[in-house]
Structures are given as C-alpha cells and as structure tokens.
Amino acid sequence: MTDAAIGATERSVEEFVQEKSAYYAREFARIQGKTGFSWSWNSMAAVCGPLWGAARGVWGFFWTFLVLELFALVQVGRGLWGELGADQLARYERLLENIARREAQAAESLALGDADDAEAKLKIAENLRAAADKALEAATAANSMALTILLTGIALLVAVKLAEGFYANIAYEAQYLRWRSGRGAQAGINRSGLLFGAVGILAIWPLTLLRFTVAKPDEAIAGFTGGFLGERVPITEFPVGKEYFAALAKRVDTGFDWLAINFGDVFDGVTAGIRSVLDGLEVLLIQSPWPVVMFVTVVVALRLAGPRVAIFTAAALVYLAFMGLWELAMITVALIGAGAALCVVIGIPLGIWFGKSRRAYAIAEPVLDFMQTMPAFVYLIPIIAFFGTGKPPGVLATLIFAMPPVIRLTALGMRGVPETTKEAAIAFGCSRRQLLFNVELPLALPSIMTGINQTILMALSMVVIASLIGAEGLGALILEALQYAAKGQGLLGGLAILFCAMVIDRIAQGIYRKKTGAA
Amino acid sequence: MAENVITLEGVWKIFGQNADASMAAIHDRGLGKAEVLKEFDCVVGIADVSFSVRRGEIFCVMGLSGSGKSTMVRHLNRLIEPTAGQVSVLGRDMLTLSESELREMRAMNIGMVFQHMALLPHRTVRDNVAFPLQVRGEPKSRRWEVSQRCLEMVDLTGYEDRFPRELSGGMQQRVGLARALASDPEVLLMDEPFSALDPLIRRQLQDQFMALSAELNKTTVFITHDLDEAIRIGNRIAIMKDGRIVQIGTPEEIVTRPADEYVRDFVEGISKLKLVFAHSIMVPIKDYKPTRQVNFDESPRAHHGADLDQLIDVATSTENVIIITGDDGDDIGVVDRATLLKGIQGGKA
Numbered sequence: 001m002t003d004a005a006i007g008a009t010e011r012s013v014e015e016f017v018q019e020k021s022a023y024y025a026r027e028f029a030r031i032q033g034k035t036g037f038s039w040s041w042n043s044m045a046a047v048c049g050p051l052w053g054a055a056r057g058v059w060g061f062f063w064t065f066l067v068l069e070l071f072a073l074v075q076v077g078r079g080l081w082g083e084l085g086a087d088q089l090a091r092y093e094r095l096l097e098n099i100a101r102r103e104a105q106a107a108e109s110l111a112l113g114d115a116d117d118a119e120a121k122l123k124i125a126e127n128l129r130a131a132a133d134k135a136l137e138a139a140t141a142a143n144s145m146a147l148t149i150l151l152t153g154i155a156l157l158v159a160v161k162l163a164e165g166f167y168a169n170i171a172y173e174a175q176y177l178r179w180r181s182g183r184g185a186q187a188g189i190n191r192s193g194l195l196f197g198a199v200g201i202l203a204i205w206p207l208t209l210l211r212f213t214v215a216k217p218d219e220a221i222a223g224f225t226g227g228f229l230g231e232r233v234p235i236t237e238f239p240v241g242k243e244y245f246a247a248l249a250k251r252v253d254t255g256f257d258w259l260a261i262n263f264g265d266v267f268d269g270v271t272a273g274i275r276s277v278l279d280g281l282e283v284l285l286i287q288s289p290w291p292v293v294m295f296v297t298v299v300v301a302l303r304l305a306g307p308r309v310a311i312f313t314a315a316a317l318v319y320l321a322f323m324g325l326w327e328l329a330m331i332t333v334a335l336i337g338a339g340a341a342l343c344v345v346i347g348i349p350l351g352i353w354f355g356k357s358r359r360a361y362a363i364a365e366p367v368l369d370f371m372q373t374m375p376a377f378v379y380l381i382p383i384i385a386f387f388g389t390g391k392p393p394g395v396l397a398t399l400i401f402a403m404p405p406v407i408r409l410t411a412l413g414m415r416g417v418p419e420t421t422k423e424a425a426i427a428f429g430c431s432r433r434q435l436l437f438n439v440e441l442p443l444a445l446p447s448i449m450t451g452i453n454q455t456i457l458m459a460l461s462m463v464v465i466a467s468l469i470g471a472e473g474l475g476a477l478i479l480e481a482l483q484y485a486a487k488g489q490g491l492l493g494g495l496a497i498l499f500c501a502m503v504i505d506r507i508a509q510g511i512y513r514k515k516t517g518a519a
Numbered sequence: 520m521a522e523n524v525i526t527l528e529g530v531w532k533i534f535g536q537n538a539d540a541s542m543a544a545i546h547d548r549g550l551g552k553a554e555v556l557k558e559f560d561c562v563v564g565i566a567d568v569s570f571s572v573r574r575g576e577i578f579c580v581m582g583l584s585g586s587g588k589s590t591m592v593r594h595l596n597r598l599i600e601p602t603a604g605q606v607s608v609l610g611r612d613m614l615t616l617s618e619s620e621l622r623e624m625r626a627m628n629i630g631m632v633f634q635h636m637a638l639l640p641h642r643t644v645r646d647n648v649a650f651p652l653q654v655r656g657e658p659k660s661r662r663w664e665v666s667q668r669c670l671e672m673v674d675l676t677g678y679e680d681r682f683p684r685e686l687s688g689g690m691q692q693r694v695g696l697a698r699a700l701a702s703d704p705e706v707l708l709m710d711e712p713f714s715a716l717d718p719l720i721r722r723q724l725q726d727q728f729m730a731l732s733a734e735l736n737k738t739t740v741f742i743t744h745d746l747d748e749a750i751r752i753g754n755r756i757a758i759m760k761d762g763r764i765v766q767i768g769t770p771e772e773i774v775t776r777p778a779d780e781y782v783r784d785f786v787e788g789i790s791k792l793k794l795v796f797a798h799s800i801m802v803p804i805k806d807y808k809p810t811r812q813v814n815f816d817e818s819p820r821a822h823h824g825a826d827l828d829q830l831i832d833v834a835t836s837t838e839n840v841i842i843i844t845g846d847d848g849d850d851i852g853v854v855d856r857a858t859l860l861k862g863i864q865g866g867k868a
Contacts, residue, residue, distance in 0.1 A: 424637035427596055428651040428702070429626025438653070442641045 016176050018188030027169045028176060038170075045168030046161045052168065054197020057186025061171045062197055065164050070205055072156035077213040079150025085139030086215035092139060095132035099125045207235055256385050267386045274338065274392040281334035290326055301503070305510020312506065316499035325474065325496045332463055332473035333500050335391060339398035339459040340504075344452055347403045351410020351451070352436070355444070361411060368404040376401060376465045384469055394471025398462040405454035413447025414440055449512045453505055460501040474500070523571040524706060524738040525578075525595060530568045530604030532590055532762075535561030538602050552761055564590040566762040568604070577732060577739045579753030581746055581785075587762035588742045589634075592708050595740060596629045597621055609705060626655045630699030630737075634711040636691045638683040644670065644694050645679040651702040669697040672731060689720035696728070700735070707739040714744060725751055746785050750774070750794060758782050770794050791863060797830055798823040800862035801843045801852030809840075815850070818842045823851060827863055834859055 013028055014021040027040045045052040045061075049069055053062030078084065106121035179185040186193065214220045221233040260267070285293060294317050302310035320329045354361040379400055387393040417440050425439045441448075467475030474497050481490035533541050533555070541559040544550050552563045565587040572578040582588040593599040594606050597613050606613040609628055616624060630651070638647050646653075648669050649662035657665075670676055673693040683691055692712060699707055712728075713721040729752060732739060743749050749756045750770040757767045758781075766778035774794045777783040801823070818839040821830060823846070833841050834856065841859075843852040854862075 418637070420633060420635050420637045421639065423598060424631070424633055425639075425650070425654075427598055427625055427629075427631040427633075427708075428698075429622040429624075429654050431622060431654075434654055438650075439639060442639070445641075 012180060013176065016179050016187045017172075024169075024172070028173050031170060031173045039166060040169040041165050042168035042172075043165065046165030049161070049164055050201060051194065051197050052164075053171075054200070055189045055191075055194040056172060056175075057190055057193050058168075058171050058175055061164075061168065062200075065160065066201065066204065068160045068163070069157070070208055072153055072160050073205070074209055074212045075149055075153025075156055077153075077209050079146050079148075079153050082146065082149070082213040083215045084146055084149070085142035088135045088139035088142060090215075092132050092135040095128050095135060099128045099132065102128065211235065256382055260385050263386075270396070271387050271392045274342070274395045277338045277341065278334055278391055278395065281337050282331065285330040285334050286327060290321070293330070294321075297503070301507050301510070305507050305513075309506045309510050313503050316503050319499060320496055323492055323496065325477075325493070328472070328474050328477060329496055329500055332475065332497065333504070335394060335466065335471060335473055336398070336456065336459045336463065336500070336504070339395045339402060339462070340452070340456045342395065342399055343403045343406055343455045343459065346399075347406035347451070347455065348410050348448065351407045351448070352414055352441075354407065355411040355414025355440075364407075368407060371400050372404045376462065377468075380465070380469055389470035391466075391471045393469050394462075394466030397466050397469065398459045401462050402455045402458040405458060406448070406451035409447045409451030409454065410444065413444030413451075416447060417443045445512070449509070452508060456504055456508065457501060460497060463497055522574055524574045524576075524609055525572040525740065526605070526607045527571070527591075527594070528569050528605040530591070530594055530606060531566055531602045532564035532587075532594065532599060533561050533602045534564050535559065537561050542602050563762050564599075565594075565759075568759075568762075568764055570757055570764060570767055572738055572740060574738055575736045576754045577741055577752055579741045579743060579749035579756045580759060581743055581749040581756055582759030583744055586759040588744075588759050589710055590762075591759070592710050592740055592742050595706070595708055596625050596631060626651055627702055628704050629706045629708060630702060630704040631708040632692070632695045632699045632710065632712040634714050636683070636688075636695045638691060638694055638698075640683055643680050643682060644675065644686070647683060647694055648697045648701050650698060655702065665701055666697070669701045670694075672700060673697045673727065687720075689716050689724060692716060692724060693727075696731075700731075705738060707737045709739060709741045711742050711744065713748065721748075728752070746789060750789065758785070771796060771799065775799050792828040792831075793826050795827050795862055796823070797821055797825045797841075797843045797854060798852070800827075800858055801854050802858060803852050804842075804850055807853040814839065815842060820844050820850075821854075827859070830854060830859055831863075 009029075010025050013025045017024040027042070030040055031038050042052075048055075050062045050066040053059065053065065083089075102121050102125035106118040106125065109115075109118035109121060175185050179187055210220060211217045218232045218234055218236060221235060222229065222231055225233065294314075297317060298310055298314050301313040320326050350364075354364050376397060380397055383393045383396055387396060421443065422435060422439060425435050430438065463471075463473060463475035464478050465475070467473065467479045474493050477493040478490055478497075480486070481493060531542060531545075533545075535541070537559040538561055541550070541555045541561040541563075544559070545555065545563075550558065552566070555561050555563055568587075568591055570578075580588045580591065590599060594601050595608060595613070597606070597616070601614070608624070611624070613621070613624075639650065642650070645663065645666045648666035649657075652662045652665055667676075667679065670679060673696050675690065675693055675697065678686065678690065678694075683694065686694065692715075695712065699709075713724050716724065725748060741749075741752055743752075750773075753770060755767060755769055756773050758765045758773065758778075760781055766773060766782050768776070771794050773782065774786050774789055774791055777786050818841060819833050819837050820842050821833050821844070823843050825833075825843075830841060834854075840853050840855040842850050843854060845851040
C-alpha cells in the first residue's frame with residue numbers, strides 16, 4: 001500500500017471509531033496484517049463485557065457474552081448463596097415429620113395394647129430414618145460442593161472475560177468493514193445503544209440468576225418486594241390457567257353452530273355438487289363391468305403415455321383384482337379423481353389470478369400456507385359440523401389439503417413467462433384473452449402440470465384421513481388395519497393406494513410429455 | 520419530400536410513482552435527471568424527444584444502454600405510455616386510440632422485431648411467423664400461405680415445421696423478422712435486432728435486411744447501440760444520450776459535423792472513407808490558391824458526390840490536383856493532396 005492509501009484507511013478508521021481512534025487504528029492494522037487469528041487485546045471490552053458491545057453497536061458480541069457471562073455468574077451465585085442441598089433438606093424434613101407421626105401411632109397402639117402393630121409402625125419409622133439420614137447426607141454433600149462450584153464459576157468468568165478481550169477487536173474490525181461498504185453498521189459510540197444494553201442486562205440477569213440459584217424463586221421475589229406483589233410472584237410459570245382458552249373456544253363453537261344452522265342450504269348445495277361429480281365417476285368406474293374398465297384404462301395408458309406405462313398399468317390393475325380390492329380401489333379412485341378434478345378446476349383459475357396480481361397473491365399466500373400446514377384433523381372438525389360425514393366431506397378435506405400446489409405452481413408458471421415474450425405478443429396486437437391462451441398458459445404448462453401431479457399425490461395421501469370422517473375405500477381398509485394392528489392388511493392396502501396414484505400420475509405425465517414432444 | 524409516417528413531438532417518459540408531479544416540476548423549475556431522481560424517486564426515461572420519419576426511410580436511433588432508445592421505440596406502438604407529448608403514426612394520434620383500435624393498429628400496421636427474438640417456444644416456425652395473422656383472426660390456409668412467403672423472403676424455406684429451439688440465433692432472428700413482415704405492415708420497429716448475434720452473422724443479417732428493405736420499402740425505425748451499424752443501414756441517424764436526442768442527421772452529417780463532444784467521441788473511431796464526399800472537403804474553385812503551378816486541363820475530374828475512397832483511387836493515378844465537378848459538369852471545386860489527407864483524418868477540410 002502507498003502512504004496515501006494507508007493515510008486514507010487511517011482516516012476512515014478514525015471516522016468509524018470516533019473515540020480512541022489511535023488505539024483502534026493500530027489494532028485494526030494488526031488484524032488486517034495477518035491472514036489467520038491475531039492476538040489483539042481490548043481491556044475496555046474485557047472489563048465492560050456486553051456493555052462495550054452495546055455501546056459500540058456490536059450486537060452479536062453483546063448477546064453472546066450476555067449469555068456466557070450470565071452462565072458464569074449463575075455458577076458463582078450458586079457457590080456463594082445457592083441452597084444447593086435445599087431439595088434434599090426439604091425431603092429430610094418431610095421424612096422427620098413422617099417418622100414422628102409413625103412413632104406417635106406406635107405409642108398409641110402400645111397404649112391400646114396392640115404390641116405387634118406398634119412394632120410394625122416402629123419398624124417403618126426406623127426404615128424412614130435410614131432414608132432421612134441419607135437425604136441429610138446428600139444435602140451436606142451438596143453443600144460441601146459449594147466451594148467447587150464457586151471456583152468453577154470464577155474460572156469461567158475469567159475465561160469469558162479473556163474471550164471478550166481477545167475477541168472484541170476482531171468483531172469490531174468486521175463491523176468496520178460492514179460500515180465501510182455502507183450496510184448501515186453503527187459507527188462510534190451510541191448512547192441509546194448503551195442504554196438499551198443496560199436495560200437488557202437488567203431485564204435478563206437478576207431474574208435468571210434468582211431462578212437458578214434459589215430453591216423457591218417465586219417466594220424469594222415476594223420477599224424482596226416485601227409482599228407488595230403478593231405472597232408469591234410467579235416467574236417460573238405464566239400465571240394464567242385455561243380460562244381465556246376455554247372462553248374463546250366456546251365462542252368459536254357458538255359461531256360454528258350459528259353458521260351451520262343459518263347457512264345449512266349453502267353447505268347442502270356444496271355437498272350435492274360434490275356428490276354429483278362423485279356419483280358420475282363411481283358409475284363410470286364401479287358399475288361398468290370390470291373387464292371394460294380394465295381394458296379402457298390400459299388402452300388409455302397405451303395411447304396417451306406409451307407402452308411402458310401401459311404395462312405398468314396392467315400390472316397394477318391385476319394386483320388390485322387379485323387382492324380383491326377392485327371395488328375399494330375404484331371407490332378410492334373416484335374419490336381422488338373427484339378431489340383432484342375439483343382442485344384443478346378451481347385451482348388453475350385462482351393460480352392464473354394470483355400469477356397476474358401480486359396483491360392477490362400476497363393476500364392468498366398465508367391462506368395457502370394455512371391450508372397446507374394446518375393438521376388435517378383441525379379442519380375435519382368444522383367440515384363434519386357443516387357437511388356431516390361420508391364421501392363429499394372427505395373430498396372437501398382433500399380439496400383443502402391438495403389444492404395449494406396446483407395454485408402455487410400455476411401462479412409460479414404464470415410469473416415465469418418471460419416479459420419479452422409477452423411484450424412481443426402484445427406488440428402484435430394480442431388481446432388479454434389471446435395473450436393468456438396463446439402465450440401465457442402454454443408457456444406455464446410445464447409448471448402447471450407439475451402442480452397437477454403434486455395435487456394428485458397429495459390427494460392420495462389424504463385418503464386415509466378422509467376415511468376418518470366416513471369416506472369409504474382403501475383408506476377405510478387401512479384405518480381398520482391400524483385399529484387391529486393388522487400389519488399385512490395395512491401394507492397390502494397401502495400398496496394398492498400407491499399403485500392407484502402411480503397409474504394416474506404416469507398417465508397424466510405421459511399426456512403432457514407426448515404433447516410437448518419431449519420424450 | 521415524402522410525407523411523414525411517424526412523428527414524435529415533445530415526448531417525455533418518466534418512470535415511477537410521482538411521474539406527473541415530476542413532469543410538472545420539470546416544466547416549472549427545469550429540474551434535471553439527477554434532481555428528479557433525488558426529489559421524486561422517479562427515473563426520466565426519455566426527455567423531450569421530437570423527430571419525424573418519412574415514408575420508406577430507415578431511421579436509426581443510436582445510443583448506449585440506458586440512453587432511452589428502447590423506451591423511445593416502445594412509444595411508437597404504445598407498449599409504453601408517454602408521460603407527456605404527442606405520438607402519431609400513419610397519420611393517427613396513437614394516444615387517442617381505443618384499446619381495440621390500438622390492437623388493430625399493432626396487428627395490421629406496425630411490425631416489431633426484438634433483441635431477444637421473443638419467439639413462442641411451443642410453436643413451430645410457421646406458426647410463430649403466422650402469429651400476427653392468427654391474432655387478427657385470419658383462417659389457417661391464409662396464415663400458412665403468408666408465413667411461407669415471409670419465410671422465403673428471409674431464406675428459411677424448409678424450416679417451417681421446426682421449433683425455434685432447433686434453430687441458431689441468427690435463424691431465430693430471421694424468424695422474428697419474418698414474423699414482423701407477416702402482417703405486411705407499413706411501419707417496422709426494430710429494437711436492436713442484431714445486437715445479440717455474433718459479428719459475422721450480424722453483418723449477413725444487415726445485408727439481408729437492407730436488400731429486403733430496398734425491395735419492400737417499409738418505413739423503419741431501427742434501434743442500435745452500434746454506430747457502424749447505424750451508418751451502414753440508416754438513411755438518417757438520431758443519437759440519444761440520457762433520454763435526449765443529441766443530434767439528428769444523415770450519416771455524413773453526423774460524421775462530418777458532430778453536434779457535441781459526445782457525438783465526436785463516437786464518430787472518432789469510424790472510418791470516413793465511405794461517408795465523406797468530395798463536396799464536403801473540396802475548396803471552391805474560386806477560393807483555390809495553388810501552391811505551385813497546376814494545369815487544370817490535365818487534372819482528373821471527379822463528381823462532387825464521390826466519396827473519399829474513390830478520390831483516393833483518383834489521386835493515386837495522378838500528380839495533379841483533382842477537379843470536382845457539379846451535377847451539370849461545371850468545375851466547382853478542387854481537392855489537392857493535403858485536403859484529401861485532412862479529409863481522411865478528420866472528415867473535414
């Protein structure tokens with residue numbers, strides 16, 4: 001470096017540290033001069049500890065050493081005034097009471113002339129005494145540990161202080177680099193930071209120290225406050241029972257009941273709609289003769305997805321037939337089919353909308369997260385309340401869980417369409433409709449297909465849960481297996497579900513591949 | 520002089536939330552680009568751009584990236600709405616067109632070629648070229664016929680059923696050009712069409728484009744960041760800097776009389792041999808003071824429209840000065856060796 005460059009660095013360090021600039025310039029130069037670790041000692045940081053970090057705005061330093069110093073201080077506290085054997089001592093006292101009671105009972109028995117009983121009581125008292133002696137011994141032993149703990153605590157404190165002293169300048173130099181590149185790091189000493197640090201330490205240290213060094217912290221605090229805050233100041237547990245929770249849950253219950261009564265027709269309408277889709281599919285799959293269904297399925301697989309998928313499909317169907325699961329499987333497929341179809345019909349338009357409107361997506365995002373992460377059992381309850389049990393509510397539960405992927409991936413695909421391509425289409429006079437159908441949807445198709453695939457698979461994973469609210473099919477078979485711990489039944493049924501899923505998925509993927517011409 | 524097909528008058532584009540407020544501030548207080556950014560957090564895209572393009576002309580707009588040239592060209596088919604000013608194309612005020620009129624105008628009258636081709640990857644070359652016709656609702660037979668003809672124009676016969684990804688960059692851009700020609704528009708907008716191609720392909724496409732353009736006689740606005748390309752292709756050139764047009768002129772005017780330092784810097788590296796003509800460097804015959812005895816009768820003659828390249832050929836065959844003749848054959852000026860060398864060096868006498 002040239003002298004001018006060194007001068008510039010020094011000036012910028014000066015501007016950064018503001019106080020004690022000569023010292024920091026020298027130490028930073030030392031750190032920057034080494035490639036590895038360099039021993040640079042900062043007495044101020046070692047003495048003041050976290051407060052130094054707070055004042056200089058080195059918050060990582062502040063929090064780390066706040067915790068480490070606290071840990072060391074807790075050890076020191078336990079060594080100095082901690083009631084180490086307190087719990088053992090309490091046990092000893094309880095035992096003594098017990099012994100006294102037994103002895104009194106023995107004296108009573110003796111007075112009544114029941115010598116045997118008196119002897120038995122005395123025997124118990126004797127045993128208890130042995131236990132009491134042990135407890136007393138443990139308490140004394142724990143008390144004698146006090147010195148060791150105190151010394152360990154002091155050693156820890158010294159080690160932490162050393163670490164502070166040696167680490168401070170390294171952390172501060174890193175902050176200096178952040179400050180130089182203008183990422184809003186603090187320069188110099190900040191009074192409000194110092195104040196915040198002090199408040200933080202006051203808020204954290206005393207209570208924590210008390211909690212870990214005193215046997216009954218709640219009463220101890222009450223003692224410190226002179227009973228001003230009551231006999232017992234609860235710091236070990238939050239002083240609230242179930243009262244708010246119960247009240248709120250009751251209100252929600254009332255709300256649900258009200259909805260169920262007043263919008264019964266709406267819910268019935270939804271149920272009827274889903275049932276009609278389901279019925280159609282079931283007629284198609286169950287009432288048609290099984291050879292026809294098998295033949296058509298295999299031919300569809302062959303024509304749409306090629307010979308490999310067709311062979312796999314045939315094998316899967318044979319498995320279902322020979323396991324005697326044909327009808328159950330068809331019921332399940334109808335259930336999934338209805339769920340997935342409704343997901344696609346509702347999800348793709350929503351996805352298109354969310355893909356186009358950032359605001360709509362921002363609002364929908366938490367709802368989608370909710371739909372995906374909320375445990376299914378939670379929304380099964382209101383679904384039962386509104387829609388009863390059976391297959392249509394099962395489809396509804398599937399909808400809630402399985403719809404987010406197709407919505408998300410449609411939106412993602414829509415947003416992934418290059419602006420330049422859209423611009424070109426508009427430049428040739430496309431209307432919004434033409435843009436959607438000729439440009440955006442075709443380009444988003446790969447993403448949409450992935451979404452449909454995900455949706456089908458997730459619909460399948462809901463089969464067992466849907467059976468909890470009375471949706472029949474393979475799910476019910478597995479639920480039954482679970483109840484009786486029937487391992488074989490569960491596994492074979494699970495395989496059947498898996499095959500159904502794979503057949504549907506492979507055919508869907510095959511259609512897409514064939515269409516885009518990608519082998 | 521031919522009629523004006525495209526006219527821009529005082530067009531401004533300011534990007535950002537407070538575009539209108541900044542526009543007002545620019546008018547009232549004369550703020551500059553940096554001040555608008557600081558005060559209103561708005562970016563001035565183009566500032567007070569006015570020019571007109573005549574029928575059949577190739578009008579090049581040259582500028583570095585960020586100079587607003589791509590923003591400017593998008594005002595011509597209203598892909599971008601101006602903040603202020605007037606845009607008229609083919610005698611129609613673009614800004615008062617309704618949504619459907621605008622779509623019709625784009626589909627029928629204005630073709631556009633993009634730097635990144637922007638072809639539709641899921642459609643064959645033929646369907647890509649026919650896209651503007653499809654948008655217009657033409658039947659398939661007509662679409663195929665037209666796209667066939669347009670692909671022929673750009674020498675892509677035989678690639679109709681390929682997909683864009685199977686074609687090289689140069690071929691893709693030819694598809695882009697064919698697509699722009701498919702609706703047989705009067706106006707062609709070309710937004711850096713050849714910038715993403717390698718130099719050799721770029722030159723081929725430039726030649727092909729110039730041949731096509733001579734044949735089809737389209738009014739073209741051609742955006743480029745390459746002055747060589749602008750000079751090769753353009754009848755007139757506009758040079759843009761920071762959203763403003765710094766100079767408009769023929770290639771010769773730009774090269775010989777740069778309006779300011781900025782343009783001069785650009786022009787410096789350009790070979791003037793084909794851009795500077797005898798009439799701009801010659802000394803008028805009545806002002807010519809021979810340094811030695813010259814015999815005008817033995818001197819070779821050259822037309823005043825001859826460029827430096829031709830003058831050098833003439834000069835190397837004689838010891839005499841060159842006499843420049845006017846259109847009617849009169850002697851009007853003289854170019855001697857010193858003048859010629861100066862001309863090659865600086866583009867002016």
